Amino acid sequence: MLPKRATNAMRHLPPCGGGREGGQPRPGFPVTLFILRRLLTFAATLFVAALIIFILLDLLPGDPARFILGINASEASVAALRTQMGLDAPAHERFFGWIAGMVRGDFGISATQRVAIGGLIAERMAVTLPLTMMAMVLSMLIGLPLGIVAAMRRGKPADTGLMILAQTGIAIPNFWFGMLLTLVFAVALRWLPTGGFTPWHENPGAAFRGLILPGLALALPQASILARVMRTALVDVTGQDFIRTARAKGLTRSEAIWRHGLRNAFLPVLTILGLQFAFLIAGTIIVENVFYLPGLGRLIFTAVSERDLTLVRSATIVLVLAVTATMFITDLLYTLVDPRLRRQNA
Amino acid sequence: MALVEIDKLNISFDGRAAVSDLSLSIEKGESFGIIGESGSGKSLTALAIAGLLPDNAKVSGSIRFEGAPLPGDERAMARLRGRHFGMVFQEPMTALNPLMKIGEQIGEAAELSQSGADIASLIAEVGLLPDHAGRFPHQLSGGQRQRAMIAMALASAPDLLIADEPTSALDTITQALVLDLIAEICARRGMTLLFISHDMRAVAALCTRIGVMRTGQLVETGETQAVLRAPKAEYTRKLVAASRMERRATDRLHGDPLLEVEQVSREYGQGGFWPWGRTTLRAVDKVSLTIAQGECVALVGPSGCGKTTLARMIVGLDNVSAGQMRLDGQAYRGRDLPPLLRAGLSLVFQDPFSSFDPGMTIGQSLAEPLHLLGNLSSAERATRLHDAIMSVGLDPAMLDRYPHEFSGGQRQRLAIARAMVTRPRLVVLDEPVSALDVSVRGEVLNLLARLQAEHGLTFLIISHDLDMVAAMADRVLVMEAGRIVEEGKPADLFAHPQHALTKALMAAQLPDITETSW
Missing domain, CATH: 1.10.3720.10 (MetI-like)
Structure with a gap:
């Protein structure tokens, strides 16, 4: 025969579902919050990547304007092209200008192909x-x-x-x-x-x-x-x-x-x-x-x-x-x- | 006719026998228990009945279920298993599919056995709430998971319930509840039970007939009371003796306070991306305690009560949120414990299998805490290692070996040696023997008692094993939900528990094996 009850612990404790054995019911978690947080990380990653790309390419030796116009171009025309390309502006202005342009869908003009990059x-x-x-x-x-x-x-x-x-x-x-x-x-x-x-x-x-x-x-x-x-x-x-x-x-x-x-x-x-x-x-x-x-x-x-x-x-x-x-x-x-x-x- | 008849079962792996010449029969409606230590072949025997042995197992002998031999065809065996056997395993967390809801998993068992069992009523039968069906395993507590496992085993309305160490992973109170549930369901359904455990008390509480297994052989079978009261086999006699904990502590004189814990709290921030959405969980709540030099203090309480968190702060692995601790009068808040003082504290973990780096030799592992003492000469290091390993009764030649070469009991000795290598004053022992076999437990506890006497050590033992605590401790602290709710000498405290939790812990104690009345 089986014992009806091996121990009498049940008398002292509430049935499971609450109390010690039950543990807290865990509420469903807000998925939207998670997505929101991941979206922020996503945006931050893009920003940092953009910054790194910008700095690396900006640090490269050589003047794009000079490269486009060729070795024989005059200083004046190179300077003019630099102004036209916006290369004179301070680095932070150029960086945020680039970002703002991309947000609007304007990726700039290709210097070699003369068409919109977008x-x-x-x-x-x-x-x-x-x-x-x-x-x-x-x-x-x-x-x-x-x-x-x-x-x-x-x-x-x-x-x-x-x-x-x-x-x-x-x-x-x-x-x-x-x-x-x-x-x-x-x-x-x-x-x-x-x-x-x-x-x-x-x-x-x-x-x-x-x-x-x-x-x-x-x-x-x-x-x-x-x-x-x-x-x-x-x-x-x-x-x-x-x-x-x-x-x-x-x-x-x-x-x-x-x-x-x-x-x-x-x-x-x-x-x-x-x-x-x-x-x-x-x-x-x-x-x-x-x-x-x-x-x-x-x-x-x-x-x-x-x-x-x-x-x-x-x-x-x-x-x-x-x-x-x-x-x-x-x-x-x-x-x-x-x-x-x-x-x-x- | 017996429900299960095993005749001369042999199981071997790569020529090594795991079960030899085992014959037994389980009658319809009875509850049969198999007692044995790790490696005795008890689980393999159960798996053999269910046809779930690993592929590389070589099997001979015969197993008959309801008079017919088990089918050799895999599909036929699987269907037989699904319809007639219910199985409950040891670790309910890993035994459930983490990606499936509880209800679906129970439903699958019902569908496969075509039993037509109703999931909602199964859930109610095992004492779960209706909304538990929609949860995933990780959203349930250990006890609830084991209940879900039992519901799944019952879904096929089985003739035989095989429970393999179903409560070993649960704390004392939950264990008692789950054992009650199994007994109750078997009685109500008239179901046959095969219960496998190393815990003689659990088996004695649940089974009418038992078999004792040792190194693959059945050494003794008989009525539970007959076997446990008057064991015939030498091995059973040893097991029964080992399962009785005798008091080892003597009433020593205690010195000055060694450790003072003053109003210590530990809070964890929980779930919240936005700072204002966070809630704090107070794992330890304004705990104060003092441990005197040479004293052995036990901290008991159910899982999740904050015992381990408190111990981690005491040994400097975690910081307090509020309050402070003093070791030898020097105040600290956790990780700021200076190395030399830290060397006076040691920690021994529960699981001797995972607490050693498998890629390091025992000597390297044992020597690691020595960096706390600054630059020691290599001769000094060698002496320390030698002394430490000798003090736990092992051979210094073992220092060059790797952890996998040792048994559980040996590893726990080595873990104690590692704790002793800095010659500490306070040793914190987190469930020091609960992962060990019954026959080894006694030896390890004796070792601890001897070390304490020889070196004047102070112990803080964390456990939910009240027998062990009663045998070892001078003083017991009962912890619940982060607070210490009761304290006293073990004899007084357990004889006259005041707090509801202490009473519940006492009530959940399984009756002594020879006291169970029939």
């Missing part, structure tokens, strides 16, 4: 942004399933093989992948163009096809990293107690991993995904040159070599904006996926 960047972003997105999606489509397969078959030949592949993928730089892919799919098989870009409004299909190989070249190293992270995260989660609990409820091991493991394993993967976006954006500078794509990376590359500092400055800040925005979104996603963070972040 339009120039927008035009180039129409290439770089889809390229980055495509690389992002491709790296997830390739990396995550491979990581899951490797984790599910841990210690078996499939796992070892995939991880060797991933190791190789990380070691090989993306421009080399670019050249290899071009050789196979463009030169030998003639499935896709070797390079260049048809604008979206002319032929969206051709534009898309033009981004496949560069996207793949960008994606492969990242997919390798993702596969490794996904595998490790899932293997870690598989060993956790709640997977055993799920199996105790009547799930098989793989069912438990699908239902309970994946979502938990996705948390570390999310962190990597946020960081990867920054790497992908930086990677476009090289890949756009390899594939001869008119994107933001190429624009910056040309602007640097032509000493078009106004353009470099504004294009860089747009990249910083893209990366910071991704971090912001990653943080929000984190809070969405993990209820534990909702409280701590408040």
Whole structure:
């Protein structure tokens, strides 16, 4: 027979829900407050980045006006151009003038191309942004399933093989992948163009096809990293107690991993995904040159070599904006996926 | 017919036997307890019944459930497990999926077993409130999580409830409540219980029949009272003896005050981005106490009452918000404790497994506190290490080894050696034996008592184990919600508790194993 009551502690204490054992009910946390705070951090990051970019480019030796007019220009005409470009003003005025202009959507005029920088960047972003997105999606489509397969078959030949592949993928730089892919799919098989870009409004299909190989070249190293992270995260989660609990409820091991493991394993993967976006954006500078794509990376590359500092400055800040925005979104996603963070972040 | 019949079960890992030749049967409706220390194979036996052993386990022998052998097919075994077994594990925080609401997790168990159980009534049955269903595990207390775990185990209306150390991670009062709940539910539902624990009292309170396991073997089985009152096996006799705490403290003469805590408070700011939205949590609230030279004082109270916060301030790991402390008459507020004075204080942590850096040798770990004493010659350091490790009864050759090479009891001895290396006057012990096996506890407590006598040490013991406190302390302070609510000699205090909390703590004490009446 079972004893009705092993002890008589219940008489002395309220039932749980209140009192000592109950703990305080934790109120739902104000998500808006968290978003607000992250937005402030976001703005502060952008401001500091702008300041650093401004100072670095301002410190560079050489006079942009002299560079534009050439070595033989007279002192007077150089001075005139300096005034026209606003280079005479004190540094803080120029800095805040630049910031205020950007807030209004006026990024200034490119010294070398003589067009509004805003339009120039927008035009180039129409290439770089889809390229980055495509690389992002491709790296997830390739990396995550491979990581899951490797984790599910841990210690078996499939796992070892995939991880060797991933190791190789990380070691090989993306421009080399670019050249290899071009050789196979463009030169030998003639499935896709070797390079260049048809604008979206002319032929969206051709534009898309033009981004496949560069996207793949960008994606492969990242997919390798993702596969490794996904595998490790899932293997870690598989060993956790709640997977055993799920199996105790009547799930098989793989069912438990699908239902309970994946979502938990996705948390570390999310962190990597946020960081990867920054790497992908930086990677476009090289890949756009390899594939001869008119994107933001190429624009910056040309602007640097032509000493078009106004353009470099504004294009860089747009990249910083893209990366910071991704971090912001990653943080929000984190809070969405993990209820534990909702409280701590408040 | 027995519900579970185990015949010659052998489990081994890489050729090393973990369970050998184990045979037992559990009758329908009975509550069977397995007692054993860590590594005795008791949990593996339970996992084997549920078909949840790790992949690398080699199993032989047979397990029959309701007369039929357990299915070999993984899916069939999983479904059988889902329908007929309910399982409650030790650590409710990690055993629940952190990303899923409690209600969903219970619902999943009901859905998988197709029991049609109603989640709301399950939640009520285990004593949770309806709105707990919508919470995530981290939003519940330890006791509530374990209740949720039990609700989940009940969702399939199981024939057998397997509870593996279900209360070891809970404090005394919560433990009593959860054990009551398990007993009550088993009685009401006529459910068979397999209860696994190292805590003989918990097993004695809950089970009608018990088995004692040691290094993979069942050394004794029988009616609870018969086994515990008149143990046949030598090992059971030793365990029963070890579970009785004998008073070690003698009524020593105490010297002058060594530590004075004067009106100390500690506040933490909580949740708030805007300064005006912040609330303060007062973890320690105007606590005053004095500990005399050579005294052993115990601080008891439920988890979250501020015991550890107070101890952290005393040893200089945290600053007070208000008030001050004096060590040997010298005032300090926490981290401003000067190194030489700090060397007079040592702290021993609860968990000897995580309190050593796995990458450092024992000698390196033990030598670390010595920097407080300034530049010591290498000969002096070597002497200190040698003395410290000898004083805890271990071999100086062990200084070159790494933490993973030692057992729990040895590690706690080493942790004490580390505390002794600066030759301190006051040692703060935070749950010094609660992570250790019963048979080792006695040895460690004896060691502490000996060190105290030999070196004239002063102890401040933090614990919720009243038996241990009664055995060791000269004086007991009871703490609740940051305040000290009662104080006295253990014999007087426990015989005539005045404050409601002390009464509750006494009531939550599980009855002595041989006192349980049937």
